[in-house]
Amino acid sequence: MTGPALVIGAGPAGLMAAEELARAGHRPLLVEARPTAARKFLMAGKSGLNLTKAEDDALFASRISAPWLRPIVEAFGPTAVRQWAEGLGQSLFVGTSGRVFPTGMKASPLLRAWMGRLDGMGVTLRTGWRWNGFAGDGLSVDTPDGPRCLTPAVTVLALGGASWPRLGSDAAWVPWLTDRGVTCAAFRPANMGFVIDWSPLMARHFGQPVKGCALTAAGQTVRAEFVLSARGIEGGGIYELSAPVRDGAPLTLDLAPDLDQAELTRRLSRPQGKQSIGNHLRRTILPDPVKLALFLEWGRPLPGGPAALAALVKALPVRHQGPRPLAEAISSAGGITADALTDELELKALPGVFAAGEMLDWEAPTGGYLLTACLASGRHAGLVAARRL
Numbered sequence: 001m002t003g004p005a006l007v008i009g010a011g012p013a014g015l016m017a018a019e020e021l022a023r024a025g026h027r028p029l030l031v032e033a034r035p036t037a038a039r040k041f042l043m044a045g046k047s048g049l050n051l052t053k054a055e056d057d058a059l060f061a062s063r064i065s066a067p068w069l070r071p072i073v074e075a076f077g078p079t080a081v082r083q084w085a086e087g088l089g090q091s092l093f094v095g096t097s098g099r100v101f102p103t104g105m106k107a108s109p110l111l112r113a114w115m116g117r118l119d120g121m122g123v124t125l126r127t128g129w130r131w132n133g134f135a136g137d138g139l140s141v142d143t144p145d146g147p148r149c150l151t152p153a154v155t156v157l158a159l160g161g162a163s164w165p166r167l168g169s170d171a172a173w174v175p176w177l178t179d180r181g182v183t184c185a186a187f188r189p190a191n192m193g194f195v196i197d198w199s200p201l202m203a204r205h206f207g208q209p210v211k212g213c214a215l216t217a218a219g220q221t222v223r224a225e226f227v228l229s230a231r232g233i234e235g236g237g238i239y240e241l242s243a244p245v246r247d248g249a250p251l252t253l254d255l256a257p258d259l260d261q262a263e264l265t266r267r268l269s270r271p272q273g274k275q276s277i278g279n280h281l282r283r284t285i286l287p288d289p290v291k292l293a294l295f296l297e298w299g300r301p302l303p304g305g306p307a308a309l310a311a312l313v314k315a316l317p318v319r320h321q322g323p324r325p326l327a328e329a330i331s332s333a334g335g336i337t338a339d340a341l342t343d344e345l346e347l348k349a350l351p352g353v354f355a356a357g358e359m360l361d362w363e364a365p366t367g368g369y370l371l372t373a374c375l376a377s378g379r380h381a382g383l384v385a386a387r388r389l
């Protein structure tokens, strides 16, 4: 029952590829290993489903790490994604810093409408069908009725990256492709927290947000919250800088970004009297107990003198023990490399096979960049695959 077009993986990239194939008049078969489609997309909905960002297409695309992917993202950028979601009956709103969400802050209504449209367009979805490698010129698939060998004219692979494997993207495909000459970069966590070996004193602050700080790494400064947990630090401010920090850049924290160093020095020069240094810091510049605890945690042994203390408050080194594991990361870096792909996202080693979404070697911050790039690359692969038929 293989038609001429096969899409493997029913996440946002694969659904979009299937949509374009169907729009071009083909009736693609879309196979998905899990019992239901788009589990990671639904998980993204639990935090509101940040679909895209209200910013200029070129600026938006520039945040994608891979230059070769940027024209593809520009061709289906934030404006197009918003129109696409609205076309599925979803009203959207622009939240803080331009992030675009469905008004309901959920993925399920959008997914339901999308699946309904795909069904009406002639896309056949088969769940519980797991691709498990190549068999000669065919693709071997385990189905609930036993193994099958599919021999489509074109295939779009959209199997996802390597984070949250329990949602389906387990990267089991890497050896199947590398055996066929497709180069893949090792997967690494992206948009993840960092492990901290806290002293016991920090336990009382676990679960608390750290607000009103500036974080700096690799020359980039962001002002965003993060959260302390028994495992370490995580949250928006950390994810934003997680790529350079993962790659070895030091991360520093400005605990008082609204006061300059001279003002901090002036306040710290007030007489300390018999107060402990902790109390002196609290009364002069760090009233927030969480910030004070972080200062004492990462600043010790504290330098002497108000000027040196002020300098440390402005650039406190974050002492971490490396990234949290890939399985916990929001997304992954690594995957099929640019030199294994044509501009059309066709695998050079496997003509007629295209790839899209997070299985390709690119990364981007949170903020809607991930979903938009997956939708855009799935669309591109689907359009090109359709032209081959």
Ligand SMILES: Cc1cc2nc3c(=O)[nH]c(=O)nc-3n(C[C@H](O)[C@H](O)[C@H](O)COP(=O)(O)OP(=O)(O)OC[C@H]3O[C@@H](n4cnc5c(N)ncnc54)[C@H](O)[C@@H]3O)c2cc1C
Pocket (backbone or CB within 6 Å): 008, 009, 010, 011, 012, 013, 014, 031, 032, 033, 034, 037, 038, 039, 040, 041, 043, 044, 045, 047, 048, 049, 050, 051, 052, 129, 130, 131, 132, 158, 159, 160, 161, 163, 164, 167, 168, 169, 170, 171, 172, 173, 329, 330, 331, 356, 357, 358, 359, 367, 368, 369, 370, 371, 372, 374
């Ligand atoms: C907690 C969380 C929150 C997130 N929030 C956001 C957000 O708000 N905004 C944003 O832009 N991004 C967000 N993301 C990231 C975004 O969800 C992913 O980048 C996106 O889903 C990747 O799409 P994809 O289609 O490439 O892969 P996936 O969504 O991973 O889909 C791949 C599909 O392929 C299937 N598959 C894998 N192997 C096989 C096989 N051998 N045979 C058949 N099928 C197979 C999988 O089961 C899966 O359904 C979030 C991620 C997580 C984990």
